[in-house]
C-alpha cells in the first residue's frame with residue numbers, strides 16, 4: 609500500500625501522517641525530515657541537500673529518488689509519503705515505478721496556512737517542534753523537554769513563508785490535476801479538527817481494495 613499526503617505547509621499533513629502510520633503500522637516517509645537529518649549529520653548527501661535548500665530551491669530529483677528507493681526497499685506493510693512528490697516529474701516517476709493506492713489532498717487556504725506557518729517554533733537545543741496556535745509550550749518561549757529557548761526557523765519568517773506558498777502553487781498544485789485524472793485523489797478540508805480530518809482520511813483508506 610502506498611498513500612501520498614499532499615497539501616500546503618501548515619495543512620497538518622505531518623500530524624495526519626503520524627496518526628495514520630501509527631494506526632496502520634505503515635512507514636512514514638517524511639522527506640523534509642530525512643533531509644534535515646542528513647544536513648545535521650553533515651554527510652556528503654546532506655551537504656548537497658543544504659546547498660539546494662539554502663538557495664530556496666527544490667532538492668534535485670536524483671537525490672530524492674535515491675532517498676525514496678532506499679526506504680521503499682525495506683519490507684513494510686505500507687508506506688505513507690509526506691512531502692513527495694513535489695513536482696510532475698516526481699509524480700510520473702512514482703506512478704511509473706510503484707503502485708500508488710490513494711493521494712490525500714489536505715485543502716487549506718493561503719491565509720490560514722500563512723498564519724499557521726508563522727506560529728511555528730522549534731527548540732534551539734533539542735529541535736522539538738511547537739506551534740504557538742495549535743501546540744504551545746507549557747511556559748511561553750521555553751521548551752517543555754529541555755527548557756531552552758524556542759526560536760523560529762529562518763524560513764518561518766514572512767519572506768520565507770510567502771516564497772514557499774508561491775513555490776507550492778507553482779510546482780505542487782499541478783499534481784492535483786495529475787492525480788485527479790488518474791482517479792487517485794481524495795480531497796479533505798484541512799480547516800477542521802485533527803480528529804475529524806483523521807476520521808475522513810481513514811474512511812477513504814478503508815475503502816481501498818488491494
Ligand SMILES: [Zn+2]
Pocket residue numbers: 731732733734735736751752753754755756
Ligand atoms: Zn528542547
